[in-house]
Amino acid sequence: MKKILSAGLCLSMFLLAGCQGQPQDTTLTITDQAGREVTFEEPCQTAASGYYITTTIMIGLQQQDKLTGIEMKPETRPIYAKAAEEILDLPQLGNKKMFNVEECAKADPDVVFLPVGLESYVEELEALDIPVVLLEPETADDFEEAVEIIGKVMGCEDKVDEYKQYEEDLLEKYELDEVEEEPTVYFAGSDLLTCATDDMYQGEILSYAQADNAIDAEGSSWVNIDIETLLAANPDYVFIEAGSLSADDFKNDARVQELQAVQNDNVYVFPSTLETWDTPSLSSCLGKLWAASILHPELVSMDDVEAEAVAFYEQFYGFTPEAQDLAL
Secondary structure, three states: OHHHHHHHHHHHHHHHHHHHHOOOOOOEEEEOOOOOEEEEOOOOOOEEEOOHHHHHHHHHOOOHHHEEEEOOOHHHOHHHHHHOHHHHHOOEOEOOOOEOHHHHHHHOOOOEEEEHHHHHHHHHHHOOOOOEEEEOOOOHHHHHHHHHHHHHHHOOHHHHHHHHHHHHHHHHHOOHHHOOOOOEEEEEOOOOOEEOOOOOHHHHHHHHOOOEEOOOOOOOOOEEOOHHHHHHHOOOEEEEOOOOOOHHHHHOOHHHOOOHHHHOOOEEEOOOOOOOOOOOOOOHHHHHHHHHHHHOOOOOOHHHHHHHHHHHHHHHOOOOOOHHHHOO
């Protein structure tokens, strides 16, 4: 009997040793937003970012220590100085229009995140054994997918899950379903007669804030309209993308004096001073809340927005913003 037990024990130990000796498969394959399959032997330990959106996502997922290169002019991004000052000294590799392959090779990243518009650089980078992931997070769904791709490539899916749960809880916290009549909003871009469509990220903001886009236009990029179209729409409110016109620029334009939004002083520029809340970024959930507060202050107060913004930046970016950082 003992011999049988001993034999069985030896066999079990042999099989266990054999199983432990099998190398674990750490390879991962993702499909980027240009439809390309990219395979990695394991999650990446370093990365280069070719433009702002991917850089700020990396910081928000607490991956800034893995960056070896970033986009040009990082000093124009106040969020970097507050949340990841060390990246300001990294090599500056490009922007949405160009990318410096030679400098990227010196930075020696495990992966490069580039916008789809720079797909022409892929072949040159891959010839240097530098994998490229192309991203185009211009809509809400595409942004969510881009965050998930970055999380998988960098091996930080737990941080992605943390953010997704946070965003879901935040946006469900305020009962906007009680809104009976949705105001109309004209969402202006870099020019008074350039506006956002429902298909854009800004359209998702208006949808959450229980507002109707005053301009019925299609497409996933800014569209130009004529003054007659704007006057006919006569929106209740005007939102202006951050970094473009000022509210006074809009209100003082002689062409729009008949608009009820102008007459009622309902013209607002999107915050914040730290980073724009109306474009694809982790903080755009705060932009949705801000828009709701402007349109429905009885349901979401500006004090609510400020408190939520402070909590957000403390949790995901590791610092406590001050009032001037938010400029609400």
